[in-house]
Each structure stands twice: as C-alpha cells, then as structure tokens.
Amino acid sequence: NTAVGNYAMKANTTGADNTALGKNALYSNTTGTNNTASGYQSLKSNTTGNENIAVGHQALYVNTTGWGNTAVGSAVLDANTTGYKNVSVGGYSLSANTTGLNNTALGYNAGDNITTGSSNIIIGSGVDAPSATASNQLNIGNTIYGDLSTGKVVVNSSNCVTVVDNDGSFDMNGGNNFKCTPTGAITLTFTNITNGQSGFILLVNSGQTVSSHANTKVDANLLATVTAAGTYLMSYFSDGTNVYLTNSAVYA
Numbered sequence: 001n002t003a004v005g006n007y008a009m010k011a012n013t014t015g016a017d018n019t020a021l022g023k024n025a026l027y028s029n030t031t032g033t034n035n036t037a038s039g040y041q042s043l044k045s046n047t048t049g050n051e052n053i054a055v056g057h058q059a060l061y062v063n064t065t066g067w068g069n070t071a072v073g074s075a076v077l078d079a080n081t082t083g084y085k086n087v088s089v090g091g092y093s094l095s096a097n098t099t100g101l102n103n104t105a106l107g108y109n110a111g112d113n114i115t116t117g118s119s120n121i122i123i124g125s126g127v128d129a130p131s132a133t134a135s136n137q138l139n140i141g142n143t144i145y146g147d148l149s150t151g152k153v154v155v156n157s158s159n160c161v162t163v164v165d166n167d168g169s170f171d172m173n174g175g176n177n178f179k180c181t182p183t184g185a186i187t188l189t190f191t192n193i194t195n196g197q198s199g200f201i202l203l204v205n206s207g208q209t210v211s212s213h214a215n216t217k218v219d220a221n222l223l224a225t226v227t228a229a230g231t232y233l234m235s236y237f238s239d240g241t242n243v244y245l246t247n248s249a250v251y252a
Contacts, residue, residue, distance in 0.1 A: 008037075011047075028064075039074075056091070073108075090125070096132070119148060130161045130175050137161055162202070168210070172197050172238070185209040188216045188245065195240030200248070203232040217244045225250070 001018045003009040008020040011028050018035045020026035025037040027044045034051045037043035041061055042054040050067045054060040059071040061078040068084050071077040073091040079098050080086065086103045088094040093110040094103060102119040105111035111122035115132045122129055124141040131137065138146030138153065146153035147161055163175035168186030170178045176199030180186070185208055193215065203210075207229040212218045222245065226232045231251040237244050 042071075093122075100135075121148065130163050134161075134164060170201065175199075178202070180204070182206075182208045182210075185211070187211045187213055188218070189213040190216060190236075190238070190243045193238050193240060193243060195238060198235070198237040201234045201236065201245075203234060205229060205232065212245070215242050217242050218246075222247050 001009060001012060003020045005021060005025055006023045007027050009018060009026045009029055011030055013030045015029050015032045017033050018026055018029060021038040022040050022042060024041040024044050026035060026046055029046050032046050032049045035043060035046060036053045039056045039059055042059045043052060043063060045062045045064055047064050049063055049065050052060055052063060052067060053070045055072045056076055057074040058078050059076045060069060060080055063080050066080050066082050066084045069077060069080065070087045072089045073093060075092050075095050076088045077086060077094045077097055079096050081098050083097055083100045085101055086094060088105040090107045090110050092112055093105040093107060094114060095112045097103060097114050098116060100114055100116050100118045103111065103114060105122045107123060107125040107127060109126045110124060111129055113128040113132045114120060117129060117133050118135040120129050120135060120137045122139050127139050127142055129137045129139060136148035138148055144153060144155055145161055161175050163178050165178050166181050168180055168182060169189045169191060171191045172194045173192040176197060179202045181204045203226055205226060210223055210227045212223060225247055232247055233249040235246055235248045
C-alpha cells in the first residue's frame with residue numbers, strides 16, 4: 001500500500017495494493033484492495049470495496065462496499081454507497097447515485113439526478129436522465145434519447161422512454177409517454193407545455209380520486225371513469241396552452 005497525506009488509509013488492516021493520496025483518502029478502508037484514491041477525502045468511507053478509482057475532492061466519498069467504480073472530478077459519485085461498476089467523469093456527475101450500478105456519465109453534473117437507476121448512459125454538461133430511478137436510459141446532449149433495453153433510439157425526442165410520475169404532474173420536457181401509479185388523490189397537471197406535443201399516459205389506479213388542472217381539458221365522464229380502480233391508457237395533445245386528454249383504453 002501507498003499512503004500520502006494526513007490520515008490517509010488510517011484504518012487499513014489487511015487491505016492490499018491500495019494507493020491513497022490526500023488527507024483522509026481511503027480513511028476507513030480495512031480490507032478493501034486495489035483501490036486508488038487521489039484527492040481530499042476521496043473514498044473516505046470505503047471499508048471493503050475493491051478496485052475503485054476516485055480522483056478528485058470527495059470523489060466516491062461515502063462509498064463503503066461498492067466496487068469497480070471510476071470517479072473523476074470533484075464530488076463525483078460522492079453519495080454512492082454500494083453501487084458498483086459505475087463510470088463517471090466530470091465534476092458532480094452521478095453525485096446523487098446511491099446504489100445504482102453500471103451507469104456511465106460524462107460531463108459536468110451529468111446524470112446528477114440518478115439515485116438508484118442502473119445501466120444508464122448520460123453524456124453532456126448538465127444532462128440528466130429522464131427518470132432518477134429507471135434503468136437502461138440513454139440521453140446524449142438532450143438530443144439523442146434511447147431505451148437501451150430495446151435498442152430504440154430517437155433523435156431530438158425522449159418519447160421512446162416511459163417517464164414515471166406517480167404524483168400526476170407530467171413534465172413535457174421529461175418525455176412524451178408517462179406511467180402513473182398514484183398512492184393518493186392526484187390532479188392531472190402538465191408542466192412545460194409544448195405546442196404540438198402528444199403522447200400517452202398509462203394510469204394504474206387503485207381507486208384514488210383523479211381531478212384535473214384548469215389547463216388539462218377533460219370531460220367529467222373521463223374523470224369518473226379513471227377514478228375507479230383499474231388500468232387506463234390515456235392519450236393527450238397540446239396546443240401550447242392547454243392539454244387535451246382522452247381515455248383511449250380501459251384494461252381489467
């Protein structure tokens with residue numbers, strides 16, 4: 001082992017082939033092996049995680065047992081605890097990830113909304129995943145979107161990704177198609193209303209009351225129908241001011 005800096009690799013017992021450069025780097029490591037930590041408090045909380053590379057101030061800061069991660073930049077993957085095989089380059093990229101695995105993020109703040117989602121690829125400064133918890137999402141520069149599980153890729157549209165919004169509020173900048181499984185009463189609301197955008201909402205309702213925002217145009221029969229327990233596929237169209245909603249199908 002090589003340790004340079006105050007309290008670097010302070011708790012190490014049997015961990016081998018580690019390199020710690022900087023104050024508190026690999027501070028808590030006990031048996032973890034083949035780790036490289038360079039920067040103040042990089043991999044500070046790591047105990048048994050192996051084969052991690054952390055370069056930058058507090059990179060992989062709270063990682064404990066996660067392994068095979070590569071973090072380059074200030075506070076990169078700093079919330080990661082047990083997630084593994086993530087690659088993140090750029091300050092604060094994947095900074096909210098806790099247990100997600102196999103994610104790739106490139107760019108300052110890239111993918112910093114992902115918490116538990118896995119196998120996502122996010123490229124570009126400030127570019128986020130459509131969902132913080134979903135997996136197999138592709139977003140390159142907010143221009144190329146994809147579903148990596150199916151191989152579907154769309155240019156300048158996120159409509160191939162289903163965005164989960166269980167509170168009944170649908171951000172049109174986040175995608176075209178939504179899934180909503182409410183746990184309480186909801187008001188069907190659209191934000192960032194985009195002229196000409198259309199799509200679908202899959203509503204899986206256990207019997208929660210459904211109402212609509214003033215800019216969400218529905219008839220009373222629709223609201224009564226979808227308030228009852230069931231699974232509903234609703235379609236919508238926006239004219240830039242209002243969003244017009246219709247119930248396309250009812251499933252048992």
